[in-house]
Amino acid sequence: MNYLDLSAEAFLLVPLATIIIYNICPKKLSEKYFYVFAAAVAIIQIIASVSMFYLMNVLHMREHNFIFLKVLGKSGMGSLCITYFSPVFLFCIGLVSFASVMIAMHTIDAKKTHYVNLLMTLITGMNGMILVKDLFSLYVFLEIVGLSSFVMIAMFQSKKGLEGSVKYLVMSEFASIFILTALALIFMQTGSLSYDAVGSFLLDGAASSQKMMIYFSVILLISAFAIKTGAVPFHSWLPDAHQSADTAISVLLSGIVIKIAGVYSLIVLTRLFSGIEAVHVTLATIGILSIVTGALLAAKQNHFKRIIAYSSVSQMGYILLGLSTGTTLGLIGSVAHVFSHAVFKTTLFTNAGALHEHFESLDINEMGGLQSRMPVTAFSSIIAFLSTAGIPPFTGFWSKLLIVMALWTSGNPVMAGAALTASIFTSAYFLRLQKKVFFGPLPDRLSEVKEVTGSIKFIEILLTAVTITVGVLFPMILVYLQNAGTI
Amino acid sequence: MEILDLKIIMLIAGLMMIVAGCYCIIRTYHMVKIIIGIEVAMKAVTMFIIMGGYMNGHMGLAQSYVVTAIVIEVIVAVVLAGVTMNLYKKYGNMDIRNLIQLKG
Numbered sequence: 001m002n003y004l005d006l007s008a009e010a011f012l013l014v015p016l017a018t019i020i021i022y023n024i025c026p027k028k029l030s031e032k033y034f035y036v037f038a039a040a041v042a043i044i045q046i047i048a049s050v051s052m053f054y055l056m057n058v059l060h061m062r063e064h065n066f067i068f069l070k071v072l073g074k075s076g077m078g079s080l081c082i083t084y085f086s087p088v089f090l091f092c093i094g095l096v097s098f099a100s101v102m103i104a105m106h107t108i109d110a111k112k113t114h115y116v117n118l119l120m121t122l123i124t125g126m127n128g129m130i131l132v133k134d135l136f137s138l139y140v141f142l143e144i145v146g147l148s149s150f151v152m153i154a155m156f157q158s159k160k161g162l163e164g165s166v167k168y169l170v171m172s173e174f175a176s177i178f179i180l181t182a183l184a185l186i187f188m189q190t191g192s193l194s195y196d197a198v199g200s201f202l203l204d205g206a207a208s209s210q211k212m213m214i215y216f217s218v219i220l221l222i223s224a225f226a227i228k229t230g231a232v233p234f235h236s237w238l239p240d241a242h243q244s245a246d247t248a249i250s251v252l253l254s255g256i257v258i259k260i261a262g263v264y265s266l267i268v269l270t271r272l273f274s275g276i277e278a279v280h281v282t283l284a285t286i287g288i289l290s291i292v293t294g295a296l297l298a299a300k301q302n303h304f305k306r307i308i309a310y311s312s313v314s315q316m317g318y319i320l321l322g323l324s325t326g327t328t329l330g331l332i333g334s335v336a337h338v339f340s341h342a343v344f345k346t347t348l349f350t351n352a353g354a355l356h357e358h359f360e361s362l363d364i365n366e367m368g369g370l371q372s373r374m375p376v377t378a379f380s381s382i383i384a385f386l387s388t389a390g391i392p393p394f395t396g397f398w399s400k401l402l403i404v405m406a407l408w409t410s411g412n413p414v415m416a417g418a419a420l421t422a423s424i425f426t427s428a429y430f431l432r433l434q435k436k437v438f439f440g441p442l443p444d445r446l447s448e449v450k451e452v453t454g455s456i457k458f459i460e461i462l463l464t465a466v467t468i469t470v471g472v473l474f475p476m477i478l479v480y481l482q483n484a485g486t487i
Numbered sequence: 488m489e490i491l492d493l494k495i496i497m498l499i500a501g502l503m504m505i506v507a508g509c510y511c512i513i514r515t516y517h518m519v520k521i522i523i524g525i526e527v528a529m530k531a532v533t534m535f536i537i538m539g540g541y542m543n544g545h546m547g548l549a550q551s552y553v554v555t556a557i558v559i560e561v562i563v564a565v566v567l568a569g570v571t572m573n574l575y576k577k578y579g580n581m582d583i584r585n586l587i588q589l590k591g
Contacts, residue, residue, distance in 0.1 A: 136552055143559045147566055154570050162573055163586040169567055170512060170521060176563070177528045180556060181505060184535035187552070191543040240589040 004055050007048040008066045008082055011090060011127040014044050015120040022116055034112040038101040038119055045094030045123065053087035057484040080131040085335045089130050089264060092342040096255035097123055099346045099463065102455040103353045104248035114155055115248070122148040122252065126260045134194040135186070138265065139179050142228070145261050146172050149253060153245040164237075164244030171227055171237040178224035182217035189213055199272050218273055222282055225269065229262025231320060232290040235313045239301075242309035247353035250305060254312045255346040259338050263319050267331070270323050283324035288418055290317030295425030299432060304355060304362040307433055308348045311388065314426065315341050321419055322403040325410040333402030336474075340387060340395035343470075347384040347463040351377050354452035354460070355437070364433060369442035373449045378438040380460040385430040387467050390423050394471040398478075497538050504531030518571040518581040522564055529560045 022030055022037050030037075056064060063083045097119065108115055125144030132138050150172070154165035187193055189210050190201045202214065223234070230238035238258070242250050266283070273279050294314030301307045315337070322334035352362060354377045359366055371378040387396035400423070407416040451457070470477075508528025512521050533553050540549020571581055578585045 136555070140555060140559065143563070147562060150566055150570070154573065157573050159577055160588050162570055162577065163588055165570055166518075166574070166583065166586060167589075169563075169570065173512070173525045173563065174509065176559075177505065177509065177525075177532060180529070180532040181535060183552075184532060184539050187536065187545075187549070188539035188542050191545050192548070244589060 003051070004059075004064060005066050007052045007055075008064065008080070008131075009068060010044060010048040011131060012068060012080075012124060014048075015041055015123045015127070019117060019120045022113075022120070027113075030116075031112055034116050035101050035105050038104070038116050039098060041120065041123065042094050042098035042101060045127075046091060046098065049087045049090035049094060052082065052090070056082070056084060056087065057481065060484065079133060081133045082131065085331065086130050088335050088339055089260065090127065092339055093123060093126050093256055093260070095466075096252060096342055096346050099255070099350060099459050100248050100251045102459040103251060103350060105455045106452075107246055107248050107353055107356070111155055115152075118148050118152050118155070119252070122152070122257070126256065129260055129264060133196075134192075135183055135198065135268075136193045138268065139176075139183060142179070142261055142265065143176065145257060146176075146228075149241075149249075149257055152249045152252070153241055155249075156246060158244075160244040161246075164241040167237045168241040171234065175224040175227040178220040178227075182220035182224070185213050185217040185220075195268070195272060202273065202275055214273075215276070215278070218269075218276060218279060221269055222266075222279065222286075225262050225265040226286055227262075228258065228265065229316050229320070230258050230313050231262070231286045231316055232293045232313065233286070235290070235294070238313055239297075239306050239309040242312070243303060243305045247305075247349060247356055250309075250352070251346055251349040254309060254349060255342050258312065258316065259319075259342065263316065263323075263334070263338060266320065266323055267334070270326060274326055280324045280326050283320050284412070284415055287317045287320035287324055288415065288422075290314060290320065291419065291422040292317075292425065295422060295429060299425070299429040302363055302365055304364055304433070304437070305349070305352050307364070307429060308345065308352065311348075311426070311429070312341075312345060314422075315345070315388070317422075318400060318403055318419065321415060322406055324415075325406045325412065327406055327410050329402065329409065330406035333399055333406050336395075336402055337399035339470075340399045340467075343463055343467050344384040344387040344394075344396060347380050347460065347467065348388075350456060350460050350463065351381045351384075354456050357452055358446075358449050364436040367437045368446065369438070369440045370446065370449065371438040372442055373446065374438075374451045376451060376457055376460055380464040381438065382434065383464050383467055385434060387471070389427045389430060392471075393474075394467050395474060396471075398471065398474040494538070494542065497534065501531045501535050501538070504528065504534075516583050518567075518574065518583060521583070522567050522571070525567070526560070526564060529556070533557060533560075 018037055018041050063081055065079055065081050067079050104115060121144060125141045125148060128141035129138055132141060150165050150169050153168060154162050183193060186198060190197050227234040242254050245253060270279060291314050294310050294317060298307050298310035298314065301310060319334045319337050322330045322337060356362060387394035390397045390400040404416045404419055407419065505528045508524045511524030511527065515521060533556055536549050536552050540546045575581055
């Protein structure tokens with residue numbers, strides 16, 4: 001067993017084993033040290049994904065196939081695959097989970113064991129989605145991710161949490177019905193649901209009646225995954241669910257779940273059905289709609305987390321625009337934006353957690369001039385905002401640049417122009433947020449406010465460092481990947 | 488011709504069930520009715536998968552898909568029922584028109 005297989009198997013084995021070990025532990029121990037278990041899994045995930053990324057580049061591999069639990073015998077549990085961009089997603093899962101655990105140390109007082117168990121199933125589900133090689137397994141892991149998120153939102157049984165959970169659940173059920181119907185229709189035509197079989201079936205040129213079925217199922221699949229992404233015609237659940245959950249859980253939802261459940265599935269879809277031009281046009285339309293509508297709706301909100309949640313809708317639009325080009329450059333841009341969005345959105349939700357210590361309602365009209373009282377929070381929030389708006393040299397700039405370049409070179413200058421223009425809206429709503437929360441004179445009633453301490457401060461500094469470092473080193477990473485032949 | 492009839496009847500019946508389930512989710516205000524709507528639509532989908540296996544001869548694969556789909560569906564129904572129960576404790580009824588706290 002070589003090191004490559006070892007890190008590949010760690011992605012599914014570690015969270016599953018942790019569930020067992022954690023529940024065997026005495027209750028007192030597991031309540032007190034819940035963060036140790038969860039943080040250990042996140043750190044192992046980060047290490048494994050970084051080593052995977054490095055090894056695949058050194059060995060010039062575009063994909064690595066392996067069998068889960070090969071040691072137990074040849075039959076195994078089915079073959080899995082890591083493609084050249086998967087380690088980025090896996091790294092984001094690890095990073096966001098780590099941030100979530102650090103926030104949970106502050107914000108979660110009760111139900112710590114529930115939190116750890118659900119986090120582990122969530123990580124298993126997301127890792128599984130990235131590793132599988134057929135559409136039905138993708139659906140199964142998608143449901144695992146969805147179910148863990150529903151329970152996590154409703155976990156504390158507040159009225160708002162239950163409401164957000166119901167909205168998310170009902171919308172997700174539409175997605176499930178659409179996905180299963182589409183899979184049944186594809187299965188009728190092809191006799192198999194593995195990526196290879198579906199892809200080659202479409203290449204061979206199907207009969208016209210079969211093509212109609214395929215078109216119908218592609219429509220259903222795009223709508224289903226757009227629901228999961230929170231793209232604009234289907235965005236209604238997203239701000240409600242993300243606002244009502246505890247901050248440690250909002251970080252997971254906005255930081256990574258919508259990207260894995262929605263965007264990664266759409267990446268699979270565009271790779272399978274790249275021959276159908278309508279897919280690209282649909283994704284571009286949804287993308288532009290999401291960017292503009294999300295930004296405009298964010299500009300009129302007063303709840304801190306709700307503004308950030310609508311910002312997620314808007315940023316998902318950029319990722320969909322990158323995917324709509326269908327080129328490698330567009331894919332790289334989208335994956336890069338997934339990474340930068342994961343980092344800056346996690347920073348902003350961490351700030352929400354820091355502000356929540358003093359402002360129960362998180363209404364931005366109650367805040368003001370907090371810059372002098374909470375310097376670390378203010379600084380990290382401004383860096384995250386600059387990255388969101390696409391100001392160099394932060395990561396958000398490079399990923400947006402790649403997306404705009406991909407749009408331009410694939411013959412879509414109008415879309416590229418629209419994407420650039422829409423960045424102004426991003427600056428608009430974030431400047432409003434910064435002005436109301438951090439800038440200006442400090443009101444007397446807020447003079448007691450203190451900077452947050454401990455793990456939240458640590459994760460704010462860490463994520464800001466990641467934004468700045470990766471942003472500065474981004475061109476070098478791209479050149480390195482190009483020399484290694486990955487892109 | 489006979490086999491074609493069976494297929495078309497099943498296809499139409501399945502689509503009608505899916506539309507009925509979705510209509511039920513959209514139009515009713517009672518949580519339990521929403522769960523019933525979801526179940527109706529999912530049952531139609533499982534029928535589709537079986538039909539797919541029957542049409543292309545991969546019955547074994549279709550059966551394994553259906554068993555997995557049923558398990559997932561039951562878990563979703565359980566989670567939804569749990570949330571419904573909590574809503575009933577909070578509000579005293581299961582009307583989704585109570586859920587108006589999150590707006591904007």
